[in-house]
Amino acid sequence: MDELYRSARDLTTDEIDAFRSQLRQSILACRERCLTLSAQWATEILDGITEQTPIPAETTLVCTDYESSLPPLSEKEHNKYQYARALFRMQQYDNVAFILKDYTAPRLMFLRLYAKYLAAEKRKNERIQDMLDVISDNSQAKNAELDAIYKELKQFHDQDQLDAFNLYLYGIVLRKRELNDMAAATLLSSLKKYEYNWSAWMELGALVTSKKQFHDLEQVLNERMPKSIIKNFFFARRALEIHLPQETFWTFMTPLQSNFSNSIYVKSQLATAYYDMFEYNEAEALFDQIRQENPCRLEDMDIYSNLLYLQGSRMKLSVLAHQCTRIDKYRPETCCIVANYHSARGEIPESVEYFKRALALDRNYHLAWTLLGHDYIELKNMHAAIECYRRAIDVNSRDYRAWYGLGQAYEILGLPFYATHYYQKTTELRPNDPRMWKALGACYALLQRDREAIKWYKRAAACDPDGKHRIMIQLARTYDKLGENNAAADYYRRALDRYVEGNQDTEEIAEAGLFLARYHLEKSEWIEAEEYAKAALDYNFPYYEDGKSVLEEIRARRTYESINSSS
């Protein structure tokens, strides 16, 4: 735990200056290798750092420290490199690989092998046809060039001749070959050599799928890179992605939040975190702020659209959808936003169409798979929903929404026992989420295994101190079913108190009132019984009638008792 908090220390100005300088260099280094995602990330972070007097040499940077550590390129190599880079930008990957054939200078080798890899990825994706209508999912198909790239990189790796970027590529290849331990070690050595390659961090992140792995890696990195700032960005993001407890996220995010308060990336991460923690108002405010600062930024706007959908802000969602379509209608995020917009309007077939479009653009877009699954549930097409959720899980096994969706689909199909497997998964992923435990409890209640249902409802109640999820009433009903009246009355009373405290108006008040009235009636506690029975009178059929009859019974029994006692 000490280690954990050490990373939360505040950053000094010198450290931030050094970080800024390194980011500037990384933009150049990554751009030269056509790692656009890394370069874009670095630029975005750099843009968020508070303005200070720039050092002239850095703003007109032509060569980075990292590049100077490598052997210089000959003129021929340089020309070939420029040619290849131009082709790379035009996405002529095969051509790049051909042009740079036989060159082994680190930068050229990386570009060549990376181009080769991308060419094969492109070919693989081209083979994918229509998604759901034909069974032709090549998501697990192998990149055809993987073996050749692996062979070549392995040879150099064994001789310890790979630079940081080639090591990163080797790490990708190893991960694709499912040699995860080796991949992690390779990516770590790549980051040790050059830590400002955000893509390498992302690749390393993909290998971290459990809490234990997360903390193990944290320990390793704290030892190897104690002063690294970028690792905080990485850990904060990964903690969010794999749904670790909130505290873990805040441990890494707090120092970043204070030092990079202007960074749009940090704000976006914070907004996503609030969304994940069900603090929708804070999340919405932050997303609004992001949109005001940069209305053209489409990253994370899909999450914003989800939020708006959940908040029922159809107007805002409509504006967002229109603006995003104007900016780039062929971005997966845009398609997802438009789909959410249609979904909010109840136009499910259109929504399905847009989700499919998003998936055609990016088959690994797990959020779209999950939301498409939700749409299919709406359309009562359970089989398609199940397949969508399953695909979402195949992309991201920690997507608890997809697991929950699977459970829900099987429950609707009338297979509660089968559904428990999926709900159990969700409880593993979200142990503090009452909805998951409640769903599990409900399944066991359907299976007539009430004792187990009570066990899970109690877990749910423990995670829901505010009583938002109405678990008390479920507990009360289950105890009532088991004939344990005292326990049932206790939970009905608690549920009733919650509703009264929260000024809620629901028929469950009448239900609880009636039960408690009858309970006290049995005990001849007339005053309490009358009070509770009156609570049911504010509601329609059958509660009003039942309430009336209970009141009459109380009156009759009271009269009978008074006659008896007087005689």
Added chain:
Amino acid sequence: MDQADIAILDKTSLFGIFVRRCRLEFSKSSMQQRTESFTIFQHYVMANNASRSMDVDMGSILIKKPSILASKDESKLKQDGWWFSDHFVDRFLTTEAEKIEKTGTSEIPPAVLHKYLNFLQSHAPDIRKIDQVRFLNYIRTGEYQGALTSLHRFFDYCLLSTETPMYQYALLSLGVLEAKFGHAQQALAALDEALDIARENQDENCLNEVLSWIRFIKGNDSSLTDQYPMYSLADESNPNVAYLECLDKLSRAREMIRHGDSANKVLEAIHSSTVQGSLANIDYLNKLEYLTKAIVWNLYGDRVQAKVYLDIALDIEQGDVDSIEKTFVLAADMHAAVGDYEKSIQLLDDFTKKYPDQSVKLLTWKQALCRYKHRLATKTKIHQDLAGQEDLLVYIHPQIPEDRFEALERFAEQKYKEKHPDEACLLLQKCYDVLKKSDHPSQLAQVMIGWGRIDLDRGDVESAMQWLRKALDTSKKASDFDRYFTAAIKLAEAYLEQSKSETAIDMLESMFPQVLAQGSLKLQADLQFAYSKALIEDDQIDTALHYLDKSETAYQQIASDTDIQQVSWLKSFLTSTNTATIAK
């Protein structure tokens, strides 16, 4: 090529029509399809002759040429021009799935099959059956989590592509999986749900299978089984239905043996299963049938018949791994009964060598091996600390109640021999309380014999006789040869205590032919020992000494230390008394 080798293809011939259809398909195909065909053809041409077998059955490829798939360098596959169609992969997977489902095993070792599946997944990811074979393979290696995940994955994906509802099969498979891992409650929950869904969808085949499994799981508790009524089979010509019915009859026979039903009924059930199985050409069950017959004959004391059936069962290769294990253990038991522990151990070793992957997760053979090693060590006087482990597995893994009771009873006996009668009584009392309520006559008889023995040693002859008479009745009801005669021998000893030596001698003499024919050394030695004691009472000292020698030899063969001590003590006492009498 020789001119004579060239045959002109007639366009109306079968092959000619095939070639013409190929041409037609080719001319109709899209550019992309042509490119794919060309790539495949190129691979085929580039391949060496050994692997040029496009239309070979996938199963045979994988079995006969594992070097190709097991190659460490996967790129070799591409370079060699290896190619196979989805159709072959599908056929291979179907064959494997069927084989593992029916027999619980396959020729391909689990680790190798896992490798094949990974390979196929990366080359033919569209085929969902890979997950099915994967979960069956995980069951083989006893990996619960892997099996469960693969099962759910398989059914999640195959629901969309199938027109008829599959939920009942998903639940059935889940139930089977849970049952294989010994999670009876979970299995029953899944199967109950499967039952509802199968009824809803009027899927009779599935319904039958679910009911068979429920019966199988509840087999240990007859009171639960009765809740599920018998079902009628609509389609008896279906081999699957016939298979299930045979299996059901065999498990009923097993239950009958367990509950001590009459021999006629048991044998009738086995025979009717054999007849039905052979009519429907079901070979998989042969081993199980012969094994059941061997168990029955062994129980009824006909060692020759038991041996014959067991040998046949051992010779049959096909069968599920459980019956293979049971066959080997029974064979080992039979060798051990005549004191040949080396042979028993060797048999069990053979089993592990023959089935290295499957035997890992099985417990019965391990326990038997432990027991025989311990006995052998006692016999050869080599110290081995195996005594504690002998029954440990049964205590901690109480899957089969009768095994557990037998182990507890053995434990009680051991405690008694170690001069801890109170502990032994406590254990017996526990067993007796449970067994009285359940339906396990053989085990109940065993406990009664235990009580009888203790009471006899304490000198409470009346009570001992009561227990032993009860044991005699119970074991007779269960047709349990071994326990019947053990109880009878003890009863004869009780008569001796009452100084009714003539009755005892008559009783014991009448037993000799049957006990000797049965061949169990332990029973023979007990009988001879009791007989010699009776003869001593009757003053026939020389004959008694002769039988004492015989029983001592038998006890030595089975390495029963305490018994040897008792015999030796009596012998030396007799000899010394004899010498003293002669000296006088």
